[in-house]
Amino acid sequence: MKKIAFTAAGAIALALFSQTAATGQTKLSRNEIINSLRDAEVQVKVNADDLRAQALQNIKQHPGDNATTSLPLSEQLAKLRQFNVEITFDFDSDRIRPESYETIGLIADALHTPYLWGQTFFVVGHTDAKGKREYNLELSQRRANAIREALVTTFRVPEGQLEAVGLGEEDLRDPQKPDSEINRRVQLINVGF
Numbered sequence: 341m342k343k344i345a346f347t348a349a350g351a352i353a354l355a356l357f358s359q360t361a362a363t364g365q366t367k368l369s370r371n372e373i374i375n376s377l378r379d380a381e382v383q384v385k386v387n388a389d390d391l392r393a394q395a396l397q398n399i400k401q402h403p404g405d406n407a408t409t410s411l412p413l414s415e416q417l418a419k420l421r422q423f424n425v426e427i428t429f430d431f432d433s434d435r436i437r438p439e440s441y442e443t444i445g446l447i448a449d450a451l452h453t454p455y456l457w458g459q460t461f462f463v464v465g466h467t468d469a470k471g472k473r474e475y476n477l478e479l480s481q482r483r484a485n486a487i488r489e490a491l492v493t494t495f496r497v498p499e500g501q502l503e504a505v506g507l508g509e510e511d512l513r514d515p516q517k518p519d520s521e522i523n524r525r526v527q528l529i530n531v532g533f
Contacts, residue, residue, distance in 0.1 A: 368425055368443070373450035376423035380459065380530045386413055388462060388503040392481070395510040399473050406469045406518045407510045414511050417464075421530040427487060434482035436490060444487065447528065448495030456530075463488045464527040465506040469518030473509055481506025484526055 394411045402408050427444065428437040436444070450456065465480030465487075484504035491497040512523045 368446065370446055370449045370453075373423060373425075373447055374453055374455050377421050377450070377459075377461070377528065377530045378455045380421045380532050386416065386531065388505045391462070391464075391505050391507070395477055395507045398510045399477065399508075405473070407473065407508075407512060407515075410515075411507070411511050417462075417527075417529060420532075422527050424525065424527075427526060429483055429486075432479070434479070434486040436486055441490070441494075444490050445495060448491050448497050451491070451497045451501065459501070459533055460531050461502050462527070462529045462531055463491075463502055463504045464529060465504070465508075466511060466513070466523060466525045466527070467508050468520060468523040469509045469512065475508075477506055477508030477510065479506070480508045480526075487526060 391411070391413060394413060398407065398409060398411060425443055425447070427440045429435060429440075430437060451461070463484045465482075465484035467476040467480050469476075471479075481504065484506050488502045488504040491502060492499050509518065509523065512518055513525065514520055514522050517523075
């Protein structure tokens with residue numbers, strides 16, 4: 341089963357993980373999410389269309405089964421406030437598993453706080469390197485769209501606050517282990533005002 345998870349920088353990621361045996365979902369609190377995303381000190385001038393275009397261009401410029409290069413914007417995005425949480429999907433699908441809606445609700449609750457009002461967030465989908473790169477790019481976009489849609493429609497996060505971006509396997513978290521589940525994730529990145 342393919343899974344996608346939100347990603348975080350360094351120590352924040354370690355602090356957020358506390359697996360629950362019954363559901364396999366990550367336990368986290370609204371305050372952990374807020375603290376991971378607030379007080380963005382760095383802003384990167386990037387739009388979602390440019391990021392999507394870079395991923396597609398990377399596939400065309402570097403064909404093959406696995407991505408071999410990082411995207412030009414990867415280093416800049418890594419400097420931004422972000423966090424990591426597991427969101428599960430049905431196999432080869434963008435249908436969010438019911439056990440993940442509690443986690444999505446916590447994310448929405450955090451995004452409704454005054455600490456994060458008026459800021460823009462990218463919901464960035466990633467996959468591992470199993471399968472064709474073009475397909476992984478499309479699947480990650482559909483999954484990022486599904487999370488954004490749930491946040492906007494079910495949890496009433498303002499539509500203009502979120503932008504969904506699928507990068508497939510074009511920005512692997514662990515390039516040395518391209519098929520590893522650590523690469524299957526969705527980042528929520530604070531890109532500022």
